Amino acid sequence: MQFPESWLRSFVDPPLTSGELAHLLTMAGLEVEALEPVAPPMSGVVVAEVLTVDKHPNADKLKLCKVDAGQGEVLAIVCGAPNVAAGMKVPCALVGAELPGVTISAAKVIAREVAALTGAPLRRPEFVPAPVAIADRLPVRIEAPDLCGRFSGRVIRGVNARAATPEWMVRRLERSGQRSISALVDISNYVMLELNRPNHVFDFDKVAGGLEVRWGRKGEQLLLLNEQTIEVDDDVGVIADEAGVESLAGIMGGEATAVDADTTRVYVEAAFWWPQALQGRARRYGFSSEAGHRFERGVDFADTVEGVERVTQLILEICGGAAGPLDDLPVNLPQRTPIRLRPSRARRVLGIDLDAGQIERLLGGLGLALERDGDAFLVTPPSYRFDLAVE
Known part of the structure; x- marks a missing residue:
């Protein structure tokens, strides 16, 4: 995985440089493959004012600009930008300026391990449970406790699905290798990365009746969010409603209940899926997903409620709306053996x-x-x- 260092340091901020932190993690067995500055270091670049713009005497596509860069004298600079004009404030690279291009990517880093290695305190996002303002609920039934050990969720009504994703969230997602899609989808992906808590947001009004968590039935089909149509069987976990299969359990949602720009009511879910129930299922269909990758290795079964609350908090802040009661169904949780x-x-x-x-x-x-x-x-x-x- 890749992620911005600033996001990691919002959880734990040891007094180490980027290079020292990367070395410490690698020596601890959490390999950092490479470091890539988001804004490459540079020197000798200042803000300057363009005073005049004239045609270059020896080139049709170039211009000769007189620029005040605060150096005590007017500079003559050749420029190829067609939109340069007198009066503009522009970045100006002075003689000797350094404009390096360096690349960084990271793999496997966990804030808890950084805190343990360095002794720096671990900080988690602070949020309080959302106030219950509506009575809307979605019935959920777990028919396969060997597939799903816990299922938590709530309805949020009156959301504005056309709201813009905040720039800070877009930047963090992009620097983590995620493409910004829409506010609701971005919030779901953000919480998955932030808390290692995969979750899913259904369009509540597209769900027929309630949800049923069960094993698939031979011949059932599902159009996934990646536009791939698959056929499931009794070895594949699904989330279904009265109309049929709506989601490939713990791996990917379906197109039929996906949120879109016209969505006004959503159902937010976070579940604990047994790793052995998901292992190899996505590969059967020739794809993988961030959620499936995590669930196959085991995701915290104690934080499903926290995950729903965090998604709720961000939806209410960004898209507005009113939250319903949070339902939590723990039916088969792992027993921790000393x-x-x-x-x-x-x-x-x-x-x-x-x-x-x-x-x-x-x-x-x-x-x-x-x-x-x-x-x-x-x-x-x-x-x-x-x-x-x-x-």
């Missing part, structure tokens, strides 16, 4: 001498709950860590 960790085993595997106090500090910094068990520790993985299972 892992017994022996310091002697850690020393043998890592090849470095760590005492019990160091191990306790390191694990605590990663947000792991632990308690002493004789000479060992009982470590309980948090709800967002699916990669911790054995010593």
Whole structure:
């Protein structure tokens, strides 16, 4: 993945330069492939005023400009811009100016790990639950708890789907490799990147009856948001309504219930999908999605309500509207089994001498709950860590 460093630092801001932070992450096993400044560093560029514009004596398409760049003398500069005119304020590169072009991309960085590595405090977005202003609800039934362990959602009425996405959000999305589409879609994508919380926004008025979370049935078809029509079976999870399949569970929504410029009521959902229920499903159809990529590896099952609240907050701020009650259906959540960790085993595997106090500090910094068990520790993985299972 790629993302702007400024967004990461809004969560955790250690006293390190960009290069030092990238090196620290790489040495910790979170490889930073490259760094790419959004605005390349430059020197020797100033704001100047164009005083006069004349034709170049030896070139038809060039102009000879007299420019005041605050250097104590009027500069003569050759310019090829057809729209240059006297009185304009323009950027002017002085003699010796440096205009480098450097490129940066990043892979795998998580704010929690940065906080643990540096000791810098971790900050999360602050928001309060939206006030319930309407009674609208959408009935949801989970028929496959082995597919979906938790489903949270709410209705928001009176949204302006034509509202413009704020420039700050557009910039963060673009610098994270996401194209701005519309305010509602952008908000959904933004929260996925911000909290690692995939979510989906349905057009409420396009949903027939309620929603049913279940396994597909052979012969059912779905037109996805990527304009691909697929046929599902009983090995593929779906979200359906009375009209048929409306979404490929945890992977991609369907065109039939997609939001558009005329949408006024939406249903925001965030769910916990079991990783094994989604693994390989998108690849069966020859595509992948950001949401599916995350769910296949395990997404925090404790923050579905928080995800819906964050999407709600941004929709109300940007698109307006009134929120209904938030419904939460936890039906089958993972049980976190403590892992017994022996310091002697850690020393043998890592090849470095760590005492019990160091191990306790390191694990605590990663947000792991632990308690002493004789000479060992009982470590309980948090709800967002699916990669911790054995010593």
